[in-house]
Amino acid sequence: xxxxxxxxxxxxxxxxxxxxxxxxxxxxxxxxxxxxxxxxxxxxxxxxxxxxxxxxxxxxxxxxxxxxxxxxxxxxxxxxxxxxxxxxxxxxxxxxxxxxxxxxxxxxxxxxxxxxxxxxxxxxxxxxxxxxxxxxxxxxxxxxxxxxxxxxxxxxxxxxxxxxxxxxxxxxxxxxxxxxxxxxxxxxxxxxxxxxxxxxxxxxxxxxxxxxxxxxxxxxxxxxxxxxxxxxxxxxxxxxxxxxxxxxxxxxxxxxxxxxxxxxxxxxxxxxxxxxxxxxxxxxxxxxxxxxxxxxxx
Amino acid sequence: xxxxxxxxxxxxxxxxxxxxxxxxxxxxxxxxxxxxxxxxxxxxxxxxxxxxxxxxxxxxxxxxxxxxxxxxxxxxxxxxxxxxxxxxxxxxxxxxxxxxxxxxxxxxxxxxxxxxxxxxxxxxxxxxxxxxxxxxxxxxxxxxxxxxxxxxxxxxxxxxxxxxxxxxxxxxxxxxxxxxxxxxxxx
Amino acid sequence: xxxxxxxxxxxxxxxxxxxxxxxxxxxxxxxxxxxxxxxxxxxxxxxxxxxxxxxxxxxxxxxxxxxxxxxxxxxxxxxxxxxxxxxxxxxxxxxxxxxxxxxxxxxxxxxxxxxxxxxxxxxxxxxxxxxxxxxxxxxxxxxxxxxxxxxxxxxxxxxxxxxxxxxxxxxxxxxxxxxxxxxxxxxxxxxxxxxxxxxxxxxxxxxxxxxxxxxxxxxxxxxxxxxxxxxxxxxxxxxxxxxxxxxxxxxxxxxxxxxxxxxxxxxxxxxxxxxxxxxxxxxxxxxxxxxxxxxxxxxxxxxxxxxxxxxxxxxxxxxxxxxxxxxxxxxxxxxxxxxxxxxxxxxxxxxxxxxxxxxxxxxxxxxxxxxxxxxxxxxxxxxxxxxxxxxxxxxxxxxxxxxxxxxxxxxxxxxxxxxxxxxxxxxx
Numbered sequence: 001x002x003x004x005x006x007x008x009x010x011x012x013x014x015x016x017x018x019x020x021x022x023x024x025x026x027x028x029x030x031x032x033x034x035x036x037x038x039x040x041x042x043x044x045x046x047x048x049x050x051x052x053x054x055x056x057x058x059x060x061x062x063x064x065x066x067x068x069x070x071x072x073x074x075x076x077x078x079x080x081x082x083x084x085x086x087x088x089x090x091x092x093x094x095x096x097x098x099x100x101x102x103x104x105x106x107x108x109x110x111x112x113x114x115x116x117x118x119x120x121x122x123x124x125x126x127x128x129x130x131x132x133x134x135x136x137x138x139x140x141x142x143x144x145x146x147x148x149x150x151x152x153x154x155x156x157x158x159x160x161x162x163x164x165x166x167x168x169x170x171x172x173x174x175x176x177x178x179x180x181x182x183x184x185x186x187x188x189x190x191x192x193x194x195x196x197x198x199x200x201x202x203x204x205x206x207x208x209x210x211x212x213x214x215x216x217x218x219x220x221x222x223x224x225x226x227x228x229x230x231x232x233x234x235x236x237x238x239x240x241x242x243x244x245x246x247x248x249x250x251x252x253x254x255x256x257x258x259x260x261x262x263x264x265x266x267x268x269x270x271x272x273x274x275x276x277x278x279x280x281x282x283x284x285x286x287x288x289x290x291x292x293x294x295x296x297x298x
Numbered sequence: 299x300x301x302x303x304x305x306x307x308x309x310x311x312x313x314x315x316x317x318x319x320x321x322x323x324x325x326x327x328x329x330x331x332x333x334x335x336x337x338x339x340x341x342x343x344x345x346x347x348x349x350x351x352x353x354x355x356x357x358x359x360x361x362x363x364x365x366x367x368x369x370x371x372x373x374x375x376x377x378x379x380x381x382x383x384x385x386x387x388x389x390x391x392x393x394x395x396x397x398x399x400x401x402x403x404x405x406x407x408x409x410x411x412x413x414x415x416x417x418x419x420x421x422x423x424x425x426x427x428x429x430x431x432x433x434x435x436x437x438x439x440x441x442x443x444x445x446x447x448x449x450x451x452x453x454x455x456x457x458x459x460x461x462x463x464x465x466x467x468x469x470x471x472x473x474x475x476x477x478x479x480x481x482x483x484x485x
Numbered sequence: 486x487x488x489x490x491x492x493x494x495x496x497x498x499x500x501x502x503x504x505x506x507x508x509x510x511x512x513x514x515x516x517x518x519x520x521x522x523x524x525x526x527x528x529x530x531x532x533x534x535x536x537x538x539x540x541x542x543x544x545x546x547x548x549x550x551x552x553x554x555x556x557x558x559x560x561x562x563x564x565x566x567x568x569x570x571x572x573x574x575x576x577x578x579x580x581x582x583x584x585x586x587x588x589x590x591x592x593x594x595x596x597x598x599x600x601x602x603x604x605x606x607x608x609x610x611x612x613x614x615x616x617x618x619x620x621x622x623x624x625x626x627x628x629x630x631x632x633x634x635x636x637x638x639x640x641x642x643x644x645x646x647x648x649x650x651x652x653x654x655x656x657x658x659x660x661x662x663x664x665x666x667x668x669x670x671x672x673x674x675x676x677x678x679x680x681x682x683x684x685x686x687x688x689x690x691x692x693x694x695x696x697x698x699x700x701x702x703x704x705x706x707x708x709x710x711x712x713x714x715x716x717x718x719x720x721x722x723x724x725x726x727x728x729x730x731x732x733x734x735x736x737x738x739x740x741x742x743x744x745x746x747x748x749x750x751x752x753x754x755x756x757x758x759x760x761x762x763x764x765x766x767x768x769x770x771x772x773x774x775x776x777x778x779x780x781x782x783x784x785x786x787x788x789x790x791x792x793x794x795x796x797x798x799x800x801x802x803x804x805x806x807x808x809x810x811x812x813x814x815x816x817x818x819x820x821x822x823x824x825x826x827x828x829x830x831x832x833x834x835x836x837x838x839x840x841x842x843x844x845x846x847x848x849x850x851x852x853x854x855x856x857x858x859x860x861x862x863x864x865x866x867x868x869x870x871x872x873x874x875x876x877x878x879x880x881x882x883x884x885x886x887x888x889x890x891x892x893x894x895x896x897x898x899x900x901x902x903x904x905x906x907x908x909x910x911x912x913x
Contacts, residue, residue, distance in 0.1 A: 040748055068563075068566045068570060070348075070351065072347075072351050073570070102362075112354060113351065113354070114348075114351035114352055114354055137760075140566075141566075141759040141760070144751060144756060144759045145756050145757070145759035145760045146756055147756035158752070159745075159749045159752045161744070161748065164749070166749060166751075166752055168756075169756065201769065247759070249570055250569075250570075250576045253576075254576060254577075254580075254747055254750070255747060255748065257577070257747060258743060258744075258746065258747020258748055259747070261334075261743050261747060262740055262743045262744060262747070264327075264330075264331060264334070265331070265736055265739050265740045265743055266740055267327070268324070268327045268328065268331055268736050269733065269736040269737050269740060271320065271323060271324040271327055272324055272729070272732060272733040272736055273733055274320055274324075275320060275321060275324050275729060275733075276729045276730055276733045278317055278320065278321075279725050279726065279729050280726060280729075280730075283524065283721050283726065286524075286889075338573070338574035338577050338578065339545070339549055339574075339578070341573040341574050342549060342552075342553075342572050342573050342574050342575060342578055343549075343552065344573055346553075346567070346571040346572045346573060346575070347570070347571040347572075347573075348567065348571040349571075
């Protein structure tokens with residue numbers, strides 16, 4: 001018994017102290033932001049997605065592809081929800097490579113809603129060559145492909161409804177876009193072509209600070225005043241929300257269907273519980289009740 | 299205790315109904331749930347969004363198509379013949395009496411008014427889907443290699459076993475030199 | 486309880502004609518309708534039914550996903566995204582399948598822990614139990630193969646790491662590795678054959694499940710007291726009593742399952758698997774899916790490559806030896822005051838190993854992994870044989886019925902007087 005207790009104590013101590021250690025590794029953790037799409041009832045803010053798309057289009061798309069997104073997706077419900085005509089006009093602004101035609105040549109034509117977003121570079125090698133040896137990653141899945149460890153025993157709590165936390169990906173992107181430091185800490189030398197970012201693993205990121213205040217001009221509201229501030233913080237929020245949508249375009253449908261499915265299952269489970277109780281009452285109940293009128297068994 | 303263990307129906311005449319209703323409601327719930335669960339599986343087998351989007355109308359430029367030439371195009375993965383009828387073929391086709399046909403159809407129901415020299419028709423035999431060979435044995439229409447069906451120059455069946463004429467896809471002329479196939483079709 | 490003895494009496498002429506030629510209705514009747522079930526089973530016993538439903542769910546969603554998935558190094562990732570974005574309800578099918586694997590393992594671990602706690606592995610259920618261990622091994626192989634199929638970074642590097650583990654086997658290791666790869670590294674031939682095997686194995690699991698259920702119906706079910714059915718009063722017929730309880734439990738489990746599918750679909754996965762496979766870049770932290778973490782911790786606890794592999798496989802194989810390592814004559818840990826405490830330490834040890842498996846192999850983690858690994862094996866090799874010999878079990882109830890109704894009561898005319906016997910029974 002003594003051995004058992006000692007083992008439990010030792011293991012428990014290791015468990016907790018190790019948790020604290022991992023939380024401390026690698027600089028500050030991204031701040032937990034408020035997102036409209038988080039939680040059980042989360043949904044995308046259509047206007048925010050449209051602004052985020054504008055930021056992607058005017059800034060990010062110069063280097064980053066959006067391989068898994070089609071123009072038609074921009075008109076889908078639960079997303080930026082542009083009108084069919086807007087999507088068509090938007091697609092037509094892009095030149096898309098098609099072919100070969102009857103004479104065997106590739107040719108360019110205006111984009112159609114069914115087309116992919118054209119990539120800024122013809123292939124990964126060209127992208128790497130133009131960007132100091134490292135190809136800018138595709139952004140379609142970025143919000144799901146990035147995360148950070150909160151450390152400790154948070155993983156036991158983070159999946160729970162209402163108190164859980166699963167937006168590490170978007171929070172990381174938002175933090176990264178705001179995490180550039182003009183003056184790196186004294187003990188860090190930033191190599192040429194590198195940039196200091198507090199939240200990037202290793203802190204030296206190849207991407208230069210992409211956003212600056214006032215860089216993207218948003219559409220004004222009906223009263224002629226800006227709807228949201230035109231700041232790096234706002235831009236990064238909007239483009240992060242947009243990236244969450246590109247990573248999980250059916251998020252709204254998923255959550256809506258899920259709540260209905262779970263409600264249905266809970267009701268069904270409740271009914272089944274009473275059915276079970278009724279049936280078992282024939283043999284005097286499951287755990288109490290006496291002298292059952294037992295059915296004949298073999 | 300035997301009295302409580304025995305079905306309580308005797309003591310409570312409404313017990314049976316209540317119990318039956320509970321069982322019935324639960325059974326109905328289970329059936330609804332099973333059907334709801336089956337639905338996504340069935341729906342996932344229907345054409346996906348990419349396939350539907352790829353079925354957008356296509357434009358065919360008619361200028362390079364010579365007199366008498368037949369061009370194969372694909373829309374929604376289906377073969378479509380675009381046939382530039384010669385003057386003689388138009389005259390021959392107009393002369394045929396619909397009454398004697400397997401699937402009677404007047405000439406003007408096969409082409410668009412004002413564009414009588416152009417036939418746009420699906421390219422699979424209406425019997426079992428083989429591709430008929432154009433102008434086989436010197437005749438003006440198509441002959442199917444699989445089971446011997448024959449079609450005239452505007453795709454009307456002239457010999458079985460094909461039961462109906464080659465269907466006409468939805469299409470519209472964009473001016474005289476361009477035709478848009480799929481326009482007006484349901485997505 | 487075997488297929489031969491059935492209480493089914495065909496009524497119609499057709500039923501008689503059919504039963505004389507293929508007695509399958511009688512088989513189903515004796516196995517799933519009239520089959521006597523101990524009346525004191527708790528909800529831990531519903532996990533068998535939950536597991537069968539999960540196997541069916543995985544097979545059905547898998548078959549449907551295979552209608553859209555393309556097993557090639559260039560197209561696999563794209564086709565998974567195609568499923569997620571363009572296929573109608575494709576996201577639902579994929580999340581059901583991906584999270585279904587985790588639910589399957591949660592259910593199987595509950596099932597296994599129940600088995601270990603109530604001593605269900607003991608005679609006469611050894612074969613039933615070993616079939617279960619085989620199912621578990623097949624599940625692990627299937628899960629590993631399936632995890633490689635999306636061809637993300639974790640898929641690729643998981644496949645690389647695990648196939649390199651097999652290369653540690655002396656003499657034949659390299660040959661096995663290159664036969665699995667179909668090339669000189671993990672690549673297109675690998676994913677193609679992994680897909681084929683991933684499709685095959687679940688049906689093999691289903692086959693072993695049939696044997697597992699068959700063996701169960703020969704020996705009958707264990708129960709929380711561990712004592713066998715003695716009279717008809719100890720049991721209830723499978724249908725409707727166990728059936729309705731199982732259905733209720735399955736639906737409750739579905740509520741839990743649905744929560745993961747719809748509201749936390751990516752929590753149990755790895756973010757890195759949303760990055761397409763890249764043979765030039767290894768993710769910073771390579772960890773397997775959560776259900777393999779305890780074994781991964783054991784693998785890394787050993788500084789020697791071959792030794793780690795042997796210990797990792799040994800951790801599963803040793804499960805199969807439990808019926809012979811446990812010397813106790815009492816099955817249920819409810820009546821084993823000392824073993825019961827060791828059992829909970831063992832459970833804690835398994836969770837600890839799982840947590841350690843997710844941590845980088847450095848510093849205190851390695852030491853903790855080693856201690857936990859030693860305890861894991863000690864539980865089977867030392868605790869099970871010794872505690873069984875020295876422990877004095879608590880008195881067992883006279884019958885299953887008595888354990889339900891409470892002692893000291895005369896239960897029915899043919900009931901056994903309370904407290905008449907405390908002797909443990911080893912007979913099924």
